[in-house]
Structures are given as C-alpha cells and as structure tokens.
Amino acid sequence: MKKIAIVFVVFIAIATIIVSKNLYDQKLKATATEAKQLMQENIEQEIQSEKEEAQKERLRLITENMDDAVAELVIGAVGNNEEIKIVITGSSVLEATAEMDSWPDIFMERLDEAYGHGVFSVEVVSYGDKGSYEVLHEKGYHLVVEKSPDILVIEPLLLNDNGITRIEDTLKHLDRFIDEVREVHNDIVVIVQPPQPIFQPSYYLTQVTKLEEHSLAKGYLYFDHWDMWPSIEDEALNEYILDDQRTPNEDGHHLWANFVSHYFISE
Incomplete structure (x- = not known):
C-alpha cells in the first residue's frame, strides 16, 4: 500500500511537471507570437508612415x-x-x-x-x-x-x-x-x-x-x-x-x- 502511494505521488509529480512544462511552453509560444505580431505591426506602421511622408513630400513638390x-x-x-x-x-x-x-x-x-x-x-x-x-x-x-x-x-x-x-x-x-x-x-x-x-x-x-x-x-x-x-x-x-x-x-x-x-x- 505504501509503495502504491509512493508511485501515485511520483506520478502526480511527473504529471504536474509535464503539465507545467506544456503550459510554460505554450506561454512562451504565445509571448513569441505576440512579440512577432507586434514587431510586424511596428514594421508596417513604419512603412506606412514612410509612405505617407513620401506622398506628402511629393505633393509639396508637385x-x-x-x-x-x-x-x-x-x-x-x-x-x-x-x-x-x-x-x-x-x-x-x-x-x-x-x-x-x-x-x-x-x-x-x-x-x-x-x-x-x-x-x-x-x-x-x-x-x-x-x-x-x-x-x-x-x-x-x-x-x-x-x-x-x-x-x-x-x-x-x-x-x-x-x-x-x-x-x-x-x-x-x-x-x-x-x-x-x-x-x-x-x-x-x-x-x-x-x-x-x-x-x-x-x-x-x-x-x-x-x-x-x-x-x-x-x-x-x-x-x-x-x-x-x-x-x-x-x-x-x-x-x-x-x-x-x-x-x-x-x-x-x-x-x-x-x-x-x-x-x-x-x-
């Protein structure tokens, strides 16, 4: 009975570690995805801003x-x-x-x-x-x-x-x-x-x-x-x-x- 309890505790510990690891990996992945998306949005905003400035300058010249x-x-x-x-x-x-x-x-x-x-x-x-x-x-x-x-x-x-x-x-x-x-x-x-x-x-x-x-x-x-x-x-x-x-x-x-x-x- 004591051995069963020990095995159960070990199983629970391992399961907890695995679940925690998966949650951590998912969180890292989500964070990385958000960071990538934010970076992409910043790049797009910079490109759009540069386009708008170029258009304004061309309009000023024309x-x-x-x-x-x-x-x-x-x-x-x-x-x-x-x-x-x-x-x-x-x-x-x-x-x-x-x-x-x-x-x-x-x-x-x-x-x-x-x-x-x-x-x-x-x-x-x-x-x-x-x-x-x-x-x-x-x-x-x-x-x-x-x-x-x-x-x-x-x-x-x-x-x-x-x-x-x-x-x-x-x-x-x-x-x-x-x-x-x-x-x-x-x-x-x-x-x-x-x-x-x-x-x-x-x-x-x-x-x-x-x-x-x-x-x-x-x-x-x-x-x-x-x-x-x-x-x-x-x-x-x-x-x-x-x-x-x-x-x-x-x-x-x-x-x-x-x-x-x-x-x-x-x-």
Whole structure:
C-alpha cells in the first residue's frame, strides 16, 4: 500500500511537471507570437508612415508652381481624400470636336497622370458664341454654381464681345458673374485667363491688357498664357490658330494645355 502511494505521488509529480512544462511552453509560444505580431505591426506602421511622408513630400513638390491659396486647397483636399472640382468656363474654344481634343481634355489627362485618377475632376461650361451681356442676362452663371466648383478657371468672352461690347462693360459683366458664383460658393478660387492670342490684334490687345490690369486689381489669380505662344507680331502664331483666327488648332490646344498643366503640376 505504501509503495502504491509512493508511485501515485511520483506520478502526480511527473504529471504536474509535464503539465507545467506544456503550459510554460505554450506561454512562451504565445509571448513569441505576440512579440512577432507586434514587431510586424511596428514594421508596417513604419512603412506606412514612410509612405505617407513620401506622398506628402511629393505633393509639396508637385504643387510648388501654384499660388498659396490653390496649393493649400489641393494639399488639404488630398489629405482628406476629397475630390477637387475644377470648372473651366468660357467660349466655344473650350469645346472638343471629333477631330481634336480641347485643351481642358488634355489638361485633365495630365492631372490624372500626375495625381492619380479621381483626385481632380474637370468640367467645362461653354457659352459658345454668346457675348458676356447675353450670358449674364440669361443667368448663365447658374450652370457653374450647380457644379459646386472648388476652382473656377474663367475665360471672359473677349473675342465674342469684340466690336460689340465695350471692354469696360465686359469687365463689369465678369465681376457680376464671379460675384454670383461666390454668393453661393464664397471660398471658391477664381482664376482668370484671356482667350488665345491672334496675329496682329488691334482692339483685342486693348481688351486683354485691360483684363489683366482689372483682374490683378480685383485680386483674381491671372493666367498670362500668351507668353507661351509665338509673339502676336510673329506670323508663326498662325501655325497655332485656325483660319478663322478665333479658334486654336490642335497644336494651339496642346500649347495652352502645357501652360495650365505647368501651373498645377510642377514636375
């Protein structure tokens, strides 16, 4: 009986040691697994942090050509995963044809290539051959308002108004148009740009000069893209304009898109 008791005690002791060893091994294994998982999470967090910093730096570099207000808008929207809506409005020169992309189409493609699809949306509101008074009288600004743009790129209808409306009135119509849009979207960024240049303009040059002076005085951002084209006194300019002198050809649209793209994409 005594031997049985001793054997039983020894058995219990051995069993206890084995169970304790198994529990200890399991605890070590669990600890090692947790440590490995924690290390993996830390590595992933570091990688993600490095990616985010790299993205921020690239975004800072790619927006270097922008004015501060535009850069802040773009960086803030990208950081919040919000789409940036650009509306480009003006005359029929904004319209693509079956034979030719317009400069806004080319510009949109370049934005997607540089920032990725879905960061920007670009919509065009064309008033065709209408003059500035007609657009204002018809409350054409509602077509822009309903699109809720963050950035408005507006080409005042200078060529459509040429010989019909005084530049002083065209500028008043421009201000009224912008005021109506800002009445609904008061934080919108407004960028004004002239239509394309033409060879040896007369009164049209006066219109464009006064447009730039007025835009800067009003605090609008101004795209002076004429510097990208051949001189208005150089017949080479006609190589970028259709025979009607009112519409860019394919090369002209690409040249115009180059200027606008360079502002939004500094790479």
